[in-house]
Amino acid sequence: MKNLSSPRFVENQNSTVQCVLCPHQCTLTEGKIGICRVRKNEGGKMVLPFYGVLSSVAVDPIEKKPLYHFYPGSSIFSVGFYGCNFRCPFCQNYTISQYTEESARRISPTSLVQEALRANSFGIAYTYSEPLVHFEYVMDTAKIAKEAGLKNVLVSNGYLNSEPTEELLPWIDAANIDLKAWNEEFYQKEVKGTLPPVLEFLRKASSRIHLEVTTLVIPGVNDDPNDIEEAARFLASLNRKIPYHLTCYYPRYKYSVRPTREEDLFPLLERARKHLVFVYAGNTGGGNVTLCPSCGQEVIRRIGYFTRVVGGQRGRCSRCGEEIYVE
Ligand code: SF4
Structure with missing residues (x-):
């Protein structure tokens, strides 16, 4: 403690x-x-009381976060915690986000960084449940990790006040932030939060770190094509190259709405692509390719979690030099 x-x-x-x-x-x-x-x-x-208490430790493909344009094809040492400041009734990880387990494994920031180095990982991902409610632990670890030459990756709901956001971002290299819906009522009723602070977090993050965004698409709940297009329009106003992941939901926790089918995503992908260059379907079991938005060459090929850079060099399209990914 x-x-x-x-x-x-x-x-x-x-x-x-x-x-x-x-x-x-x-x-x-x-x-x-x-x-x-x-x-x-x-x-x-x-x-x-939960400083350093971990719910999970694993080495994952970076694409699982999902991050598609940050060290594509690599694996990252990933840690999860307990607890969350949202109450999503459809949470896909509710056993760790909506419950706590004080007797679980506890590890100091220094030891965690050593474990990541032993795993030969290029970084640490703070993920699985909401890492930002463990702000002090994430900061303490991220500083040590950075000194050791590791990257810090955040997977979060982005529900953080402005001052701590400013404190945090210099230590973070990349993030995938959930945009639960383009709908304030949904945030208030379903998630028990509000949308504007998340948009503010996205604004700040977009100019300082590598940012990707995910919306878990729930049929009949947050899948209004106009809302998805508005979300994409907002992200494009920050940067047209922010990768946007529209992912399939499965019934979990308190929700029994039917699972999202891959074809449900098609019209939404189309609407988002009107504004953004990199839009992906997620949790479909299939693959996703990244084409160069400038010359059309295939740059990254993905089949499940198997990823290969096929037309890129040092983050750029090998044919025309367009900037595509970070490595
Ligand atoms: S204000 Fe503090 S204690 Fe309350 S939910 Fe947010 S992080 Fe937790």
Whole structure:
């Protein structure tokens, strides 16, 4: 357990603590834990009972995050936590996001970085559940990882206040951020959050790190083609080359809506491609190719999680030199 003194908390004289890490801004009375289930008021002090507690460790293809334009074809050391500041009733990882397990494996940032180095990974991905509610651990680890020459990759809902976002981004190299829907009502009713802070996070991230975005498409729920097009239009206003992943949902947790079929994605992909250069279907079991938007040459070929750069060199199209990916 870690005791904290940080500008991300306000510890009041009446023994309440306000957490100002994410837009929920939870005010915690003594003994209470935040909406995220991992930040707690103990004796009038903010403590982190889950500092370094991991739910999962694995080496994954980077395409599984999904990141399609960041070191394509490589594998990355990936860690997951418990807890989340959203309440998505369709969560695909609810066993770790909506529950906590204090007795799970605990590891220090230094040891985690050593494990990543032993695994010969080029970086660490903070993923599986919501890493940003473990802000201090992610920051502590990311700094050590960077010093050791590793990349830091974030897979997140992007629901973070502006000040901690500024603090975080210099240590992060790439991120995939969930855009749950282009719909404020959906964010409020289903997710128990709000859309504007996520858009703000995307704005800040787009100019500083390699950014990709994912929408989990749920039939009849968040699949209005006009909304998808508006989301794509917004992303294109940041950068037309932001890769946008429209992925198939499967019934999980509290949702029993039928699974998304690959063909459900077709009209949505088309609408998004009106604005963005790189739009992909995800969770389909099939493949995805990346064509050079300038000359049309095939640059990256993917079959399942098998990925090969077939027409690129040092991040550029080998035929015309157009910038396509990071490596
Ligand atoms: S990070 Fe957790 S405790 Fe802090 S404001 Fe968000 S939900 Fe509340």
